[in-house]
Amino acid sequence: xxxxxxxxxxxxxxxxxxxxxxxxxxxxxxxxxxxxxxxxxxxxxxxxxxxxxxxxxxxxxxxxxxxxxxxxxxxxxxxxxxxxxxxxxxxxxxxxxxxxxxxxxxxxxxxxxxxxxxxxxxxxxxxxxxxxxx
Numbered sequence: 001x002x003x004x005x006x007x008x009x010x011x012x013x014x015x016x017x018x019x020x021x022x023x024x025x026x027x028x029x030x031x032x033x034x035x036x037x038x039x040x041x042x043x044x045x046x047x048x049x050x051x052x053x054x055x056x057x058x059x060x061x062x063x064x065x066x067x068x069x070x071x072x073x074x075x076x077x078x079x080x081x082x083x084x085x086x087x088x089x090x091x092x093x094x095x096x097x098x099x100x101x102x103x104x105x106x107x108x109x110x111x112x113x114x115x116x117x118x119x120x121x122x123x124x125x126x127x128x129x130x131x132x133x134x
Contacts (some may be wrong), residue, residue: 009115011114012132014107024124025038042103095111
């Protein structure tokens with residue numbers, strides 16, 4: 001799903017599983033998409049239960065990419081949560097609702113503030129099998 005909000009283009013891709021979403025995020029980071037422009041959300045724990053905090057995919061921690069969000073210090077966790085909250089607030093309400101309902105249904109969601117890199121972001125997500133809504 002692509003939306004414009006405050007002059008920024010937001011792209012939302014839904015994935016069937018976490019590992020595919022993580023691979024897409026890795027490619028986005030390698031392509032130069034800024035960490036703070038990428039959001040990731042999926043259901044944690046019991047079916048239908050949302051995590052009370054966003055989690056940066058664990059598989060990314062070992063790569064050296066996405067380091068802003070993988071620290072164990074309170075400051076790093078606080079920075080991660082603040083960046084995520086700001087990014088999610090930029091999603092229009094309809095898109096947030098769409099994201100939440102799909103995550104509740106089991107999808108892994110990756111959302112990106114793509115700006116001028118919208119086409120590149122969409123191409124990367126599609127290569128990894130994302131369902132994009134326009």
